[in-house]
Amino acid sequence: MGNDGGSIPDRRDLVKSKPKAEQADKANQVRARWGFCALSKKPLQEPVVSCALGRLYNKDAIIEFLLDRNVYGDGDDICGHVKSLKDVKTLTLTPNPVKASSSDDVDIPPAAFVCPLTMKEMNGAVPFLYITTCGCVFSQAGLKAVLGPSPQAKADGQEPGTREKDLCPQCTKKFDRVEDLCTINPGPEEEEIMMEKLAAARASKAKSGKKRKAAVAEIFDTKDKKRERVVAPSTNPSIAASSRIVVEGLAEEEKKRLAHMSDAVKSLYQGKSTKADSNWISRGTFTRYA
Template sequence: MGCDGGTIPKRDELVKTRKKPEQKDKDAENHCKWRLCASSQEELRSPIVACELGRMFNKESVLEILLDKAKAPECGKHLRSLKDVKELVLTINPAFKKHANMGDGYDDIQSAEYICPVLGIEMNGKFKFCFIWTCGCVMSERSLKEIKTTSCHKCQKPFANEDVIVINPSKEELVTMTSNMEARRLAAKAKNKGVKRDAGVLEKKTEKGKKLKSVQNNSTNIAQKLMKLEDPSMAKTKASYSVAKDPEASDVYKSLFTTHAKAVNQTKGHWVTYNPFYN
């Protein structure tokens, strides 16, 4: 029947104890986060992009999400276009071997394909890595903290603290990344509105200038037409008018003036103008 013959039962045979939750394999978890695409779970391959929440994707996967957001509903909420991801500028690890078989069927999954360009730390999940949203350069968080600067260590482009995005952030860091993303998008939206408003003002000024030029051209044309329609009798009032050249004046009338041919060639004074012809 049991418990006879001097056997002593153990505590776990008499009392039901809670089972301990299964612990995750950290190496396997890091491998999934740092070596696989966040949506398709395929191996990351160039070009690799990252969103504003620090998740890494194959660019092909992002295009598929944009075409059909049902494939990855958790990613489709904040991925609206390719402007919401940044192509990463990664530094190749010269010591990396794609399939580092250590013998006995064991593969070294801790070896990383990329490293920090400043400190040489491998990007395998053991250390925190960040990328800068303005340029896409990837480096370790330690390099940004130890060598404080406002320009990228790799490409020298300026950046702000809000532009630094932690790759595969923790829950607490994810809250900060989300708030920074919303602030960045609001600023971009306000900037676009300002550009459109300035473009509208410029367009109005251009149209106003065109109208003013058109009015000036019309007034010039009208003035030219009025000059053509001018009364012939008014031409006599101008300084350039000459009686001798007037086709409508009679020869008798022209002879009264010194501009007539006879007056020019005469040798004695004119009876009207009394020109004495002094030498």
Template sequence: MGNDGGSIPKRIELVKEKQKEVRPDQNAMKIATWFFCALSKRPLQDPVVACALGKLYNKDAIIEYLLNKNAYGDGDIICSHISNMKDVQSLKLAANPAFKETNGASIAHFDQGMVSRFICPITMKEMNGKLKFVYLNTCGCVFSEQGLKEVPSSTCIQCGKSFNQENVITINPSPVEQEKLKTDLEEKKTKAKEKKEKKKNKVAKQESGEVIAESSSSNAPNNKRKRENNSDEDPKQSPSKKPSIKSEVGVTANNTNSSTSVNCGIGGNSVTAVVNQKVQEHLVNTSSKTKQSKAIRSIYSKKKDDSVTESYLVRGTFNRYAA
């Protein structure tokens, strides 16, 4: 420890201090997120797409990832929320006329003088991460947030499609904003899944109801035949279901005239009642028009030459021996 010809340790060698957190260079992070594809790490080139979290990708890289999930090593971490092309929005970017192709551009050789490929069509500011940019998920047009506020409108000034504040998505948001967007995205997916399941169950119920209706309609003729057979074979069927017809016709003749009376009882059948009424009228007419014989008329008729000498026993009677 001393006076022995050895070395004297320093405090840094004896006391272990907490290591300082290594923070990435913010400028390098901006270059990586605004100039390069988040998945393939290649420079952004048209066509460019963006996801619901605001990350930028080359379209061909997303297609490769969807065809082969192992095409990129960290694909399942970066874009696990992308399952098809409907989960991304194609962007309509305004080209920067001041941009020139440079060979060997990479994150390792960046500088603050890098020129972006794209600009805001309203303010003509470059999309390099220094200003906040947004896109509309209804049409895919890209503007700077400042330029969109300077021209307040409910329709896109480039394509004319209507939009609201919910359709404005921030490009490359901060980690806090990104977490909020991720939560909102998960809620939307859950609601969409529940809605899809409800619709599927409703369709299944409708199909099952149609099958039951078809089966019942196909069995209806058989059930009808069974009911008819049962009604024919059942002697104890209620009288209300069997039609009852009772008719009584009486014809009475007296000394002066003859009359006919017809009494008909029909259970709720108007047609039969009309027929019986016609029969009654016919019988009355025919009975009244029946011709009486001379012998019958002579009994009830009074003769002019009747004399008092005749006996009451033979008066008005037919006698072949009478003069």
């Protein structure tokens, strides 16, 4: 191509630019994150919940997932950190007064929800967050404007317990502006910080879980010992032999059950190590609609 006198290369031939499809793909991903359930990939429909990582889900999808963790193939990759309904918060969202039918642009429908303070659409263009105590959702800029400036002394200088609480501008419930805000669909860097925070919280919980696991193992251990003691004093050799076979079978079964049990217990506390955390969380993707 070119340099043979036969053709003149122009800019398009020489400059490698991102293909248009890739850009459209990114826009689709953003739209998927903000308009669709991260788990079921269906359009967000109230009640909508969010996890500690600020992902958005339809509540019914999360309930389905909690009942059967395999119901969505990649469910554990997306929200493996959600162990119960206590790990998600039901959001108070403000429906967008602009409906899809009244929009001129058919290709990009208006977002389903808006910030009640600024009326900005919740579509990924501006950062949004929710208050973890009451679940109200605002644009970051809107909430910041309403709360007023946060003097460093107010935000950092004091312990969370003694710091003056703010009031939610929508439901007037008290919240802490440092501890109780969760960014919705954070960027990669912020998501990592949120993951670390979640992992730290899980690690402190897992300590008591370890004890429980040890207790379970102990119970099974003593059961086995008891059974052996009962068999030993038998005087009739044939009965002793046959019952020993039965007991051995039972012990085998018990062993299997114990192995299975500890696996289940283990899976409950998988989030204990940070390394594992970064794996199962970072595997989450939103590419199904892209």
